[in-house]
Amino acid sequence: MSGFGMSKEGASSVRPPLLTDNNYSSWKGKMEAYICQIHDRAWMTVEDGYAPPMMTSTDGGEEVVKPKAQWSPQEFIFSMWNNKAIHAIRCAVSENQYKLIQITRIAKEAWDILEVAHEGTEVVKDSKLQVFQTRFETIMMEEYEHFNDFQVRLMDIVNQSHQLGDPYSDRRIKQKIMRSLPERFEPKVTALEENDTYKEMNDTYKEMKPSEVIGRLLAYELRKATTSPPKKKKDIALKTSKMEEEENDSYEDMALIAKGFKKFLNLQKSGYGSKGNDFKKQKTTIKNVKPYHEMPSREKIQCYECGGFGHISKDCANLEDEREEATTSSDSDEEVVEIFFCIRLLLQAGQQSESC
Incomplete structure (x- = not known):
């Protein structure tokens, strides 16, 4: 059974509230x-x-x-x-x-x-008052905190100070509330302090009690919540999802480049279009490209792999097994990843050289 004044239904008007060690x-x-x-x-x-x-x-x-x-x-x-x-x-x-x-x-x-x-004694009271004064000056409403939770925290400090003999004036409480609100309350703060409509109603900001200011701010937050409620977690999730999509697109592009670069290496190894299967040493220029009528016929083309005529080493039957194995391995994810990181290193090296 709960103690006096501690039930969920509220304190009784018949029996007094129970004093404990911390209330x-x-x-x-x-x-x-x-x-x-x-x-x-x-x-x-x-x-x-x-x-x-x-x-x-x-x-x-x-x-x-x-x-x-x-x-x-x-x-x-x-x-x-x-x-x-x-x-x-x-x-x-x-x-x-x-x-x-x-x-x-x-x-x-x-x-x-x-x-x-x-x-405590007066000395202890003074020490407690200094603590509450510091808390009063530093308390701020969090960006995504509900106003009702903030005003409960603030008024608890005000009440504690009042019990210790240092009551805050209504003007000081209102000023503290206005200074402590996040940016989303800025339109309402401006309206309360400057709008002439409230003057016509003989209900100006200067004449308002703290409870009236609190009531108006609670109503404003409630109306605003129906149209644009705080969605901090959802916004973060959307930003994270967007960044992940952009990162995935970047990796897909780099993977395509890696696959293309892999094919280029395969062509280099096969010796297609290069004398002596040494593609790196050959430089294709306008001077060493022969006219079409001077190109040798297919019967005169000799394979550098088997020594036969009528085909090049790329189409040589002796290399069929090796080509199939190379083709299969070229599609493996491990090789693509290796090439991918090689390309990234080359790009980073190029950017550093340009900056220098």
């Missing part, structure tokens, strides 16, 4: 509201304190507590409100917290004891 800041505000709903006079005893009626003793002239039998009706009323307040506080703490206030009968004393126990 004093929120408990303090809830407890004030709870005691006030008992009666304002009950909360007055917490704020201003309560002292039991005193009287001068008959023997020594010292001040002593007045016997209840001699109390006036007004003194009974003051005591009643103090008792209601201290009872509410005692019911709102755990067993460990109760040990701190067990002996006191004054509501203000119990309240102050709990405050010092959880917030």
Whole structure:
């Protein structure tokens, strides 16, 4: 079973909120509201304190507590409100917290004891305030954070500072909200600060409460989400997919070049159109190309592989098995990859030489 004030349905208006080791800041505000709903006079005893009626003793002239039998009706009323307040506080703490206030009968004393126990002395309060001031100045709304989540974070800092005795003005809170918004809120910020329409409605930005500014920004984000909701992950996926497609296209182009270069090497090895099967040493120029009528007939062409006539070494039957093996191996992915990287190295070397 959950503790007091911790159920999912919300806190009860009948029983007080339960103080734990780490919820004093929120408990303090809830407890004030709870005691006030008992009666304002009950909360007055917490704020201003309560002292039991005193009287001068008959023997020594010292001040002593007045016997209840001699109390006036007004003194009974003051005591009643103090008792209601201290009872509410005692019911709102755990067993460990109760040990701190067990002996006191004054509501203000119990309240102050709990405050010092959880917030510390004035020195500790000052240190905490400095932390909250830094957090207030540095907090920013993330680009893809929902505004509601941001305003919860901001108002938690504001409330914590208020509980420690350093409340922020409405003007400062509004300025902080406007300075902390991402770029997607820029049109709405401009409209709130400059649009004359709001002046005609007697609802200018200067006159707005922070809650009104928050409400307008929440409505703006909701309307904007219906047309262009944040899609950070999807945008990244699209950019990544596009880059992958471009990279795949580049690799396909290079693979085609590699295959063409492989065929070129095969022709070089076969010795087609080259004397002595030494294609590298031959240079085809206009001077060494013979006219068509001076070209030798097919019967006079001699194969440099087998020594026969009527064919060249490329078409020699003796090399048929070797050609089939070479053709099969030329289509292998490993050779294409090797040629691919050779071409890339050649291109990089050419780019470096041009830059020099």
